[in-house]
Amino acid sequence: MAEDRRVRKTRTAIKSAFIDLLRHKDLDKITVRDITTAADVNRGTFYLHYEDKYLLLSDMENEYFAQLSSTLLTTDDFYVGMDVTEFARLFTEKKLKKVIYHINDNAEFYQTLFRLERRSQLEEKISQLMYDNMSTNLAPNGNIDGIPIDYFHSYVVGALLSFIKYWVQDDLRMPPNELVDNLFKIVFNGPLRLMAKEQFKIDGI
Numbered sequence: 001m002a003e004d005r006r007v008r009k010t011r012t013a014i015k016s017a018f019i020d021l022l023r024h025k026d027l028d029k030i031t032v033r034d035i036t037t038a039a040d041v042n043r044g045t046f047y048l049h050y051e052d053k054y055l056l057l058s059d060m061e062n063e064y065f066a067q068l069s070s071t072l073l074t075t076d077d078f079y080v081g082m083d084v085t086e087f088a089r090l091f092t093e094k095k096l097k098k099v100i101y102h103i104n105d106n107a108e109f110y111q112t113l114f115r116l117e118r119r120s121q122l123e124e125k126i127s128q129l130m131y132d133n134m135s136t137n138l139a140p141n142g143n144i145d146g147i148p149i150d151y152f153h154s155y156v157v158g159a160l161l162s163f164i165k166y167w168v169q170d171d172l173r174m175p176p177n178e179l180v181d182n183l184f185k186i187v188f189n190g191p192l193r194l195m196a197k198e199q200f201k202i203d204g205i
């Protein structure tokens with residue numbers, strides 16, 4: 001048991017040091033020596049746990065992605081008997097809010113990984129996770145309300161990831177509850193309807 005705690009402590013030190021380095025240096029310019037010095041471990045210890053910095057990055061992505069995906073797990077009867085509004089609000093409360101709070105609780109990690117853009121596989125994993133979840137709600141013809149799923153997914157994942165990335169990297173980011181409320185409003189009503197509503201206010205309609 002004591003050995004397990006030491007392993008966890010060592011891995012945590014390495015990961016924390018790596019994230020801190022990524023905030024200030026390009027991934028390609030970070031060396032194993034940089035990581036071991038910052039983590040206060042020797043090179044042998046590092047290689048005992050990770051083959052190189054890229055596998056370290058992959059391991060961290062997988063760890064946080066597993067936590068993220070677990071927030072979306074649901075039972076088959078999650079939406080049975082609900083109308084559209086009830087489903088949307090329950091999904092927001094039981095699923096979306098958990099996702100946002102997970103990201104907020106690990107903001108430093110997501111800030112850093114999102115800045116890596118295509119050097120990280122995290123966005124692709126999130127995109128695939130969303131696709132898989134959407135696929136469970138397909139009509140018999142493979143569409144969502146007549147929209148081909150690939151187009152539907154492309155719009156939704158692009159908008160949602162952009163929204164979350166902006167929030168995570170905003171120095172003045174709003175509290176998670178407020179973000180969830182705003183996100184629900186945009187998703188449920190649609191951006192065009194919301195803009196039209198404001199235009200009608202301006203025009204006095």
